[in-house]
Amino acid sequence: MKDFWSLLRRFVPPYKKYLLLNIVFNILAAVLTLFSFALIVPILEMLFGISEGHYAYMSMADGSLKDVAVNNFYYYTQESILHLGQSKTLALLAAALVFMTGLKTGATYLSAYFIIPLRSGIVRDIRNYLYDKITRLPISFFTTERKGDIMARMSGDVAEIENSVMASLDMMFKNPVMIVVCIAAMLMISWQLTVFVFILLPVAGLIMGNVGKKLKRKSLEGQTQWGVLMANIEETLGGLRIIKAFNAEEKVRRRFRAENQVFYHLSNKVARRQSLAHPMSEFLGTAAIAIVLWFGGSLILSGYSSMNAASFIYYMVIFYSIINPAKELSKAAYAIQKGLASMQRIDVILNAPNPIKDPAEPRLLPAEVGAIDYKGVSFSYGEREVLHDVDLHVPAGATVALVGQSGSGKSTLADLLPRFYDVAKGSISVGGVDVRDLLVHDLRSLMGNVNQEAILFNDSFYNNITFGVEHATMEQVEAAARIANAHDFIMESENGYDTMIGDRGCRLSGGQRQRLSIARAILKNPPILILDEATSALDTESEVLVQQALERLMENRTTIVIAHRLSTIRNASMICVMHEGEIVERGTHDELMALGGYYRRLVEMQNVQPE
8 A cells, every 4th residue: 555655645735634624524423433332332231121230420530531431421321210211211312322423424424525625636636747747748758658548548547546546535534543443442342352353354454455456457457458449549530531541440440349358358357356345345344243253252251351241242333333444445445456556557657757858057048049050969769860960050040941851850950959859969059059058948939830730729710820929919810810821711711710720720721721830930920930841731722822921931030941842942041951860962952953962863853943
């Protein structure tokens, strides 16, 4: 249970007052339960003739608190029988039992009432921590993790924690209190019998704990397999067009059924082990009662115990009242072991290191952004080096184009500038300041990105254009949309700028999506632009409109353009040709054509004739 207490130490502190109130009312409920049971003894002893003893009133000076309280309770019961008769005394004791039970159930409800904000709050906090961490983690983390599995951790695993660990919190705090209070009462009645109980109960606990450990292991396997299923579903939904185009429906169905079958078997094993909790705890509890009944009865019959028959019955009632909390505690322990397996999977994200960190002593942004300089930059994905000792100077206000075959390192070179990744060797500076010496937020505030795939959100035109820009006016949004050639098609939609564009902008054409992403970059008004193959996926008409919008966007800005269509970058200030992680040629379009090297071959393959 070390992992359980570690989880509580991490997440409970903001809810300490709720936990304290829960414990207070749990103690009160346990004490009231004992007082309720205590009413059984005088009923047995006095009303039904088990005891013929007579009691006199005792003051606090005449004995211990326990002796005085017990004696005076018996004294008042005896007096009630003498003056009111057995029937009315029985009615009074019954009414007292109902009253005490009402207080006990009220305290039990209040204990549950105060634990609910703690349970719900911890689950909410875990979701928040997960989402916050996902937004902070570098892009490199998501290149090794499957999106579906991450979604499974945020949904299925968090739900498992809510349904198992958090749902068991009340039992984990209520039942131990009940057990402790009952054992204290049992010690006061007969310490010999209670010592025997102390020896007996841990044996049952060891048996239950061993099964619980196996449950945690199987639960971890089950949750991992659930992540595989979610990843499969996410990939299927994302690639449905290709699946249908290649008649691969049966193939993906077979793969899903096979993975679902594995999850089915694991779920059966987990459920069967969890179902074992109740019958096993009931069997062990009954066995414990039988053994205690035999041992306690032997003590009374042999005369080695100070208990009488009524006290022994009261003792057994108290002991039996431990059995149900012990059962619930064992079921809670099972559920918690199942939930802790999910917590392990969540911790993979929460504890993931983030190499992209703010400097301890950040430098201020330069007054003017100035030039961008790559000096001796090398970078690897794992053991595969994709950039090797690259030097590049991008003058302020210039447009530098990166061209070359796929996998030559163009996009990686651009991704290093906003610190989506950090260089392995060398440095990158903006305006003479190393990007690692700036706050990540400040660095990225200098840049606007327009990518090959326009990343939009299921929201309105207005909210997509203003994404990441605070306090933008409607006039500014419309101006940005006009510059991006987007205003006309936005106004033609049913609700204008308030029209929802669908998931990832599915209600728009490729050209419209791209112009919308350009409008977003225009509104941000960054001094540095990164254009990653922004027109490569468009038809000719859309490309013309997008290219016009890009040219307006690039005016008076430092721009890095990654392009496959070389016709779009002929007017760049400098074109850099990349090959296997190195810049092998650089110059203007005409200069590179005159060299007759890599660039000329690329141009000729695309049938772009020199002017």
